[in-house]
Amino acid sequence: MVLGRAALSPLGPAKAGVGMGNRPTSARKTMFKRISALVLSGAIVAMAAACGSGSSAGGSTEAGTTITVSTWGGVWTDAEKKYFGDPFTKETGIKVNYQVSGNSPMAPALLQAQSGKVSTDVVFAENAQVLLAKNLLAKFPPSLMDALKKQARSDAFTDYQVKIGTTATIIACNPAVMKKCPKTPQEFWDVKNFPGPRAIVNQSYTAILFALEADGVAPADVYPEDIDRGIKKLEEIKPYVKVFPSSGAEQQQVLIDKEVGAAIMWNGRAFVVKRDNIPDLQMSWEGSTRSDADGMVVMKDAPHRDAAFKYIQWVVDHPKNQAKWSGALTYPTPTKQLLDLLPKNVADALPTAHKETLPEDDKWIEEHTTDLQQAWQKFLAG
Amino acid sequence: MASISIARIRAPRAWSAERGVRTGLLLALPAVALIAAFLIVPLVKLVSIALGDPHGFGNLHDFFANSANTRVIRTTFVDSAIVGVISVLVGSVVAWCLRTTRSPVMKGLLWSAILLPFLMGTVTKLYSLTVLLETHGLVNKVLTGIGLRSAPLDLLYNQFAVVFGMTYQMLPYAVLPLLAGFASIDTNLVQAAEGLGASRLRALANTVVPLSAPSLVASFTVVYIISVGFFLTPVLLGGATAPFTSSLIAQDIFEFYNVTSAAVSALVLLAGSLLVIGVTYLLVGRERLARAVVS
Numbered sequence: 001m002v003l004g005r006a007a008l009s010p011l012g013p014a015k016a017g018v019g020m021g022n023r024p025t026s027a028r029k030t031m032f033k034r035i036s037a038l039v040l041s042g043a044i045v046a047m048a049a050a051c052g053s054g055s056s057a058g059g060s061t062e063a064g065t066t067i068t069v070s071t072w073g074g075v076w077t078d079a080e081k082k083y084f085g086d087p088f089t090k091e092t093g094i095k096v097n098y099q100v101s102g103n104s105p106m107a108p109a110l111l112q113a114q115s116g117k118v119s120t121d122v123v124f125a126e127n128a129q130v131l132l133a134k135n136l137l138a139k140f141p142p143s144l145m146d147a148l149k150k151q152a153r154s155d156a157f158t159d160y161q162v163k164i165g166t167t168a169t170i171i172a173c174n175p176a177v178m179k180k181c182p183k184t185p186q187e188f189w190d191v192k193n194f195p196g197p198r199a200i201v202n203q204s205y206t207a208i209l210f211a212l213e214a215d216g217v218a219p220a221d222v223y224p225e226d227i228d229r230g231i232k233k234l235e236e237i238k239p240y241v242k243v244f245p246s247s248g249a250e251q252q253q254v255l256i257d258k259e260v261g262a263a264i265m266w267n268g269r270a271f272v273v274k275r276d277n278i279p280d281l282q283m284s285w286e287g288s289t290r291s292d293a294d295g296m297v298v299m300k301d302a303p304h305r306d307a308a309f310k311y312i313q314w315v316v317d318h319p320k321n322q323a324k325w326s327g328a329l330t331y332p333t334p335t336k337q338l339l340d341l342l343p344k345n346v347a348d349a350l351p352t353a354h355k356e357t358l359p360e361d362d363k364w365i366e367e368h369t370t371d372l373q374q375a376w377q378k379f380l381a382g
Numbered sequence: 383m384a385s386i387s388i389a390r391i392r393a394p395r396a397w398s399a400e401r402g403v404r405t406g407l408l409l410a411l412p413a414v415a416l417i418a419a420f421l422i423v424p425l426v427k428l429v430s431i432a433l434g435d436p437h438g439f440g441n442l443h444d445f446f447a448n449s450a451n452t453r454v455i456r457t458t459f460v461d462s463a464i465v466g467v468i469s470v471l472v473g474s475v476v477a478w479c480l481r482t483t484r485s486p487v488m489k490g491l492l493w494s495a496i497l498l499p500f501l502m503g504t505v506t507k508l509y510s511l512t513v514l515l516e517t518h519g520l521v522n523k524v525l526t527g528i529g530l531r532s533a534p535l536d537l538l539y540n541q542f543a544v545v546f547g548m549t550y551q552m553l554p555y556a557v558l559p560l561l562a563g564f565a566s567i568d569t570n571l572v573q574a575a576e577g578l579g580a581s582r583l584r585a586l587a588n589t590v591v592p593l594s595a596p597s598l599v600a601s602f603t604v605v606y607i608i609s610v611g612f613f614l615t616p617v618l619l620g621g622a623t624a625p626f627t628s629s630l631i632a633q634d635i636f637e638f639y640n641v642t643s644a645a646v647s648a649l650v651l652l653a654g655s656l657l658v659i660g661v662t663y664l665l666v667g668r669e670r671l672a673r674a675v676v677s
Contacts, residue, residue: 103636110639130639197517202622203637243539244622258518259538373638377630378450380622381457 063093067121067304067311070108073100074249075272076165079328083321088314094307102247106131109299118301121308127293128161129362130369137161138298144309147316148334156334161295162312164322165331168290168351169206172270173282177261183284185214188262189233191240196261198237199254202244204376205365206289207234209358210264213287223361227368227375234379244380255281271330271349283349290351293362294331326350428652432645445646451630455647458627459654461541462609465548466556466602472549473556474598478590480557481564500554508618511547512538515619539621547619548612552605559604563597564590596666603662607655627651 069085071077077098085096101108105124112118113136123131131137137160140148148157156163171188173181178196182188188198188210200207208230212222215233242260245251251265256277263270267283274281296315298308315322315333322333323341330349332338339347351357365372401409433439445451480492499507514520515537522534537543567590575585613628620626625633627647634644 101636103632107636107639111635111641114641238623242621246617246622250618257512257516259516369638370640373634373640373643374448374450377454377625377633378448381450381453381625 064095065304065307066095066097067302067307068097068099068119069122069124069311070099070101070105070120071124072105073102076329079325083325083328084311084315084318087318087321088311092310092314094310096311109136110134113299113301118299119303120299121302121304122311123297123299124165125161125293125295125297126291127362127366128158128295128297129293129366131297131299132160133366136300138300138302138305138309140298140312141309144313144316147313151316151319151336152334153336153338156332157295161293161297162316162334163292163295164315164333165294165329166290166292166351167294167331168267168285168288168354168357169201169203169210169264170267170270170288171262171284171286172255172265172273173262173284174255174258174278175280175282176278177258181282181284182262183282183286185210185287186216188264189214189237191237194262197242197259198240199243199245199251199260199263199265200234200237200241201251201263201265202246202380204372205360207244207264207376208372209289209360210287211237219287219356219358222358224364225368227371231375231379238379252277267349267351268330285354285356288351288354288357289360290357291362292359428645428648431641432649435642441642441646445643445650451647454625454627454630455650455654457541457624458610458651461545461548461626462606462612464545465552465609466606468545468549469552469556469605470560470598470602473553473601474560474594476553477557477560477564480561481567482569496554496557499550504551504614507551508547508615511543511550511619515543515546538619539624541620541624544616544620544624544626547615548609551615552609555608556601556605559601560594560597563594563601567593599662599666603658606658610651610655 069080071080077100081096081098085098089095099108099120104126106126109118109120109123109125109131112120113134118136125131128137139159145159148162152162171182171185173183175181178194180194182190182194187194200210205225208225208227209222211230211233212225213219215229217226243250243254245254245263245265248266248269251263251269252273254260255263255265255270255273267288270281270283274283296312298305298312302308316335319333319335319337320341322335323338325331326333326338327342327346330346332350332352335341338350339353342350347353433441437444476492476496480489483489483492512519516522517534517536517538519537521537522531525531526534571589571593572582572585575589576582580588610626611628612626613632616624616626617629617632622629627650631644631647634640634647
């Protein structure tokens with residue numbers, strides 16, 4: 001998408017030339033002059049546009065500005081718009097444009113940075129460590145840091161990121177399909193005593209983590225992950241894994257359609273299935289893991305950096321809106337009052353409510369992306 | 383007077399059917415600019431990324447050294463070829479029926495069978511196929527219900543599902559060019575052959591098949607070229623363990639943030655497609671190929 005947009009700019013002059021090229025009557029010289037003038041002016045306009053938006057980096061926060069937020073889409077973004085974006089715009093006049101990238105909100109920002117022109121302001125990053133390692137993030141200003149220290153739990157923010165939407169990966173099981181429900185990674189791998197079709201989230205490091213635990217590694221010793229050992233253990237269970245869902249929606253669908261009975265999946269998606277479709281769904285947090293790197297960040301070269309900080313500060317300053325967003329999705333928000341503001345069933349479903357959940361080592365994951373990529377693609381395709 | 387006007391008519395600016403080279407170039411300029419902007423620029427960028435950092439041409443070597451990549455590329459090309467062959471076989475029967483039938487009901491049925499899936503949204507089609515093929519889906523319910531099978535068949539999330547789903551979607555692309563090719567065949571030839579004592583099959587094999595061979599090859603090519611780029615169908619019907627090259631590209635970008643690897647995959651895909659187009663070009667010639675593609 002980003003490459004496509006970059007390729008668009010030369011079209012300006014080309015489009016301008018269309019009307020002229022077909023007119024044979026006027027003298028050729030004039031025609032050449034006119035066309036070259038058009039091409040030239042088109043190029044100048046295109047350049048001016050490119051430079052113009054570039055030079056406004058960090059720019060104004062006044063009403064009428066529009067910030068761009070890269071986000072997950074679906075129920076996530078619906079709640080985001082309803083509880084954050086709309087009231088924020090009403091109060092400040094700054095508009096919010098949500099751009100959906102359902103597999104990875106970070107990918108567009110990374111591609112933009114690579115092509116040299118960042119148009120995203122705020123990113124709902126799935127692993128802020130990746131962006132930080134590439135030096136693409138803006139450090140939060142003191143005012144925002146003060147607000148965070150006052151309003152947010154101390155483990156819910158860094159200098160570059162507000163942690164929001166922490167997601168756990170758990171074992172879910174539908175007793176209508178499985179005779180016995182696996183509760184631990186070992187039981188999930190035990191296809192003899194716990195027969196039935198399975199699904200495992202299509203996420204290399206998470207799948208390997210569960211495999212290592214099933215192979216007897218204690219959760220505390222999982223990192224650094226032994227990729228080869230994990231893949232070997234995964235090969236064992238592969239014939240019994242019917243689907244490796246590539247999206248949250250697919251995780252839900254295979255459970256609801258009874259295509260699988262047990263699934264290693266995201267907690268929020270399991271919660272929604274339990275609430276809306278399968279009331280008997282069992283959720284086990286034993287051996288579970290959570291991504292602590294999920295959160296909102298601001299790009300260093302964001303065209304509206306100050307407005308982006310303002311948006312994040314607004315979210316930080318509105319604990320009740322955070323609680324509503326949390327309640328819609330069962331993903332946590334940084335406010336200190338979160339547990340008091342949420343109904344008990346939602347509070348219990350949050351990854352942060354489960355102390356046994358192992359935090360992912362985001363730095364290790366970021367450093368081993370290539371190894372994980374090769375091992376995982378080989379495993380899936382083989 | 384008269385001589386003057388003749389001189390005027392013969393002035394260099396007189397109208398002529400043949401335009402100068404410069405005018406021709408000028409007229410072509412918008413199209414050339416479009417192609418440059420949308421084809422050449424992205425292609426150059428693609429090649430420069432694929433053969434750029436970190437190892438230049440070594441990127442290609444790295445790509446083929448990884449057995450996952452070669453397997454996925456092979457799956458893509460083989461599955462697409464299977465889809466191409468089945469589409470042409472089934473499509474030629476449908477197209478020939480359409481060409482020869484006189485019954486308006488039959489014609490209407492065949493046309494709607496081709497055009498309805500052609501005009502339907504991809505997601506709708508894929509979801510319907512999921513509903514049909516899943517373990518507790520319609521097909522398995524019928525099979526187990528009437529006692530043909532005791533346990534449900536594995537129809538979804540495998541190569542069969544991918545080929546089946548793709549063939550269903552590609553049939554119209556096979557039928558339409560074939561129909562154009564069949565239209566130029568005189569159906570009296572079949573009658574004549576039968577009149578000379580040939581069986582129905584023999585008559586078809588000796589008249590229609592040789593005459594339509596270029597159309598068959600061309601429509602196979604069209605189906606094949608579109609098929610190698612499929613993304614949604616392998617993802618939704620095949621699942622992660624039956625990946626196509628485009629799923630690999632998506633995974634490279636969205637999960638592992640490796641644009642180089644994605645670009646190399648795209649380049650290999652492009653090379654494979656160009657190779658097939660080249661072979662078809664040699665086999666059937668430019669005119670037939672263009673006709674098949676345009677119709």
